[in-house]
Amino acid sequence: MGAQLRLLRRRIKSVKSTAKITRAQELIASSRIVKAQQRMHAAVPYEREITHAVSAVLSNTSSVDHPLTVAKEQPATAGVLIVTSDRGFCGGFNANVLREAEALKAHLSGRGLEVKPFVVGRKGITWHRFRSREMSGEWDGFSDNPSYGHAKEIADALISSFKEADGIDEIHVVYTEFVSMLTQEVVVKRILPLEVEETEATPETVMPYYEFEPTAGDVLDSLLPRYIESRIFNALLQSAASEHAARRRAMKSATDNANELISVFTRQMNQARQAEITQEISEIVGGANALADAAAGKE
Amino acid sequence: MAKLRVGVVSPEREIWSGEADMVIAKTVDGEIGIMPGHAPVLGVLVEGGVLRVKRDSESDLVAAVHGGFLSVADNDVSVLAEAAELGSEVDVAAAKDALQRAQASIEADQEDADARLEAKRAAARLRAAGEEV
Numbered sequence: 001m002g003a004q005l006r007l008l009r010r011r012i013k014s015v016k017s018t019a020k021i022t023r024a025q026e027l028i029a030s031s032r033i034v035k036a037q038q039r040m041h042a043a044v045p046y047e048r049e050i051t052h053a054v055s056a057v058l059s060n061t062s063s064v065d066h067p068l069t070v071a072k073e074q075p076a077t078a079g080v081l082i083v084t085s086d087r088g089f090c091g092g093f094n095a096n097v098l099r100e101a102e103a104l105k106a107h108l109s110g111r112g113l114e115v116k117p118f119v120v121g122r123k124g125i126t127w128h129r130f131r132s133r134e135m136s137g138e139w140d141g142f143s144d145n146p147s148y149g150h151a152k153e154i155a156d157a158l159i160s161s162f163k164e165a166d167g168i169d170e171i172h173v174v175y176t177e178f179v180s181m182l183t184q185e186v187v188v189k190r191i192l193p194l195e196v197e198e199t200e201a202t203p204e205t206v207m208p209y210y211e212f213e214p215t216a217g218d219v220l221d222s223l224l225p226r227y228i229e230s231r232i233f234n235a236l237l238q239s240a241a242s243e244h245a246a247r248r249r250a251m252k253s254a255t256d257n258a259n260e261l262i263s264v265f266t267r268q269m270n271q272a273r274q275a276e277i278t279q280e281i282s283e284i285v286g287g288a289n290a291l292a293d294a295a296a297g298k299e
Numbered sequence: 300m301a302k303l304r305v306g307v308v309s310p311e312r313e314i315w316s317g318e319a320d321m322v323i324a325k326t327v328d329g330e331i332g333i334m335p336g337h338a339p340v341l342g343v344l345v346e347g348g349v350l351r352v353k354r355d356s357e358s359d360l361v362a363a364v365h366g367g368f369l370s371v372a373d374n375d376v377s378v379l380a381e382a383a384e385l386g387s388e389v390d391v392a393a394a395k396d397a398l399q400r401a402q403a404s405i406e407a408d409q410e411d412a413d414a415r416l417e418a419k420r421a422a423a424r425l426r427a428a429g430e431e432v
Contacts, residue, residue, distance in 0.1 A: 049379050050379055053368055056339075056372075151310075212341050213331065213342030214326075218343060226367070226381070
């Protein structure tokens with residue numbers, strides 16, 4: 001009996017310390033979500049303006065023959081940028097992204113394309129290494145706080161591979177979109193060849209006739225890479241915010257579970273202690289009775 | 300007189316937005332001044348340029364703008380910079396230091412493109428802060 005009591009005490013202690021850790025993680029994640037969301041919002045004006053500018057150029061020049069916008073006739077390879085997190089403790093966050101990436105890979109292979117993964121985030125990288133799959137590019141160390149420089153680095157690698165004659169012909173990106181605090185969704189988007197997304201597009205508005213400095217082609221040349229960088233930056237920021245939200249949720253349910261376990265164990269421990277006391281009392285009473293009976297027998 | 304609505308944005312944040320009478324920026328073709336009623340323009344900005352926004356009531360707003368675009372349509376001026384900094388925010392000592400280091404590496408290696416870029420940027424930051432370079 002005493003052994004069981006000791007065992008329960010030890011378990012309660014260990015669960016309590018785990019709960020402390022998960023609770024701390026939860027609090028850290030909630031404070032970082034706010035920051036990540038602010039960064040996401042801060043990036044919106046630039047994104048809106050650059051999307052507007054790209055649509056303006058594309059609508060002004062009737063025949064755009066830019067290598068970045070034209071789909072190759074016979075695409076042979078596709079690059080897939082997979083955005084995962086560096087750290088775990090975030091529930092199904094990485095598993096969801098990787099599952100979606102696998103589905104995309106199957107889909108692309110079905111079209112006869114060879115798939116080259118470009119992976120962001122340590123979790124995604126180890127996932128690929130463990131399966132000894134070759135990666136065309138890997139970046140880690142910034143998943144929870146990406147800067148524009150990181151997005152530029154990734155975009156440069158993707159664009160240069162895209163421009164190579166035997167490089168990739170399509171670029172897709174798989175990341176987690178931050179819909180709200182409670183919902184994050186894994187999305188798959190094609191970034192090259194370019195499909196310009198006008199976020200708040202109204203088809204009636206006619207683009208003004210722009211003058212270009214120096215020429216439309218030159219403007220497009222420098223505009224398109226910036227646009228792709230901004231799309232990738234957006235994906236990184238969304239993914240960072242989602243990571244924190246996923247971590248907060250996972251850690252919250254872990255803390256809740258731990259607290260529930262603690263109360264169950266406490267009840268069991270009290271029961272065991274009560275049982276022990278009851279037994280001791282009945283032993284004492286039994287012993288006393290036996291002594292009294294023996295004394296009565298003598299008389 | 301009509302006013303320009305100006306927005307200076309970088310990928311990480313909105314640097315400044317407000318109304319102005321004139322915007323002067325440096326594109327790869329040269330300096331361009333935008334006043335209200337200007338025809339729609341889309342221009343590529345130079346690396347290490349200085350943007351000047353003239354406002355009638357207040358003193359000029361000056362910013363160091365590195366790369367990016369200028370887009371003008373319908374009295375809306377947006378400056379999309381890869382990196383930008385308001386003149387008032389520039390850390391002059393740090394910029395001077397950066398400029399000196401960059402110049403030293405240019406002297407050591409004439410072909411050092413990174414250092415040249417760095418020198419341009421530092422110079423632009425100093426000019427934006429109102430220092431003579």
